[in-house]
Amino acid sequence: MAFLTADDIALLNEPQLAHVATIEADGTPHVTPVWVDTDGEHVIFNTAKGRVKHRNLERNPVVAISVSDRANDYRTLWIKGTVEMTTEGADEHIDRMAKKYLDKDTYPFRKPGEERVIVKVTPTQRLSQG
Template sequence: MTIVLNDTVRKLLDSPHPAVLTTLNPDGGPQSSVVWVARDGDELLISTERGRRKERNIARDPRVGLTVFDTANPFSYVEVRGTATLAEDTGREVAVLIAEQYMGPGGGKEYAEAPAENVRLVVRITPTKVLGNAAKAG
């Protein structure tokens, strides 16, 4: 079943707020990383580099959690639980898109010009549960 995000959640996710992505380590313990996030409809996109712990964790166990809060009002937040898939970011398009969303035009230059051996991946999160104040609004 696809979860439909309400307008308040979409607005929060579309603003350049840092997010915290939590994946599961091999021992079952949590591993959290501060990330930038973008939205593709009701799915969430994150960019990472091949070989990072979050990539290895997702490849083994796709269950993830992502928390975003409004930096101007930390009591406005959303937690998205879901499953993640990994795909190569061909041409680093998603990495550049997300960087420019957070840093403005030209903000993705470092990703676009990175050496070819620095392979970027797209983490695509399909929500299965949405919690938090923003999830209740709208």
């Protein structure tokens, strides 16, 4: 059954910033902004191996994600989900995200030796209240 609505997918297809919360080793929350993408079923973002988010998700593959329209605080998506990660296609994916967010053909912030990771989130719950 589809979880994401047409409105959710429209929001995710725009260059809006998502804020992704994960759980640290000590049980405290971590939240940072990420570029976001969707295949119509999953919420997808891209990180790099060894970053805090990646390490947290290797240990505990659950996330909460909040996306707001920059121009309208009330046009939002808040979900929780479980995560699968892959390096396959992750370099091409971050380049596509650079196109979407920066209108650049290649991701300009790549670091030497950095290994990119696609994080595919299967939504499990809609957060209805802050």
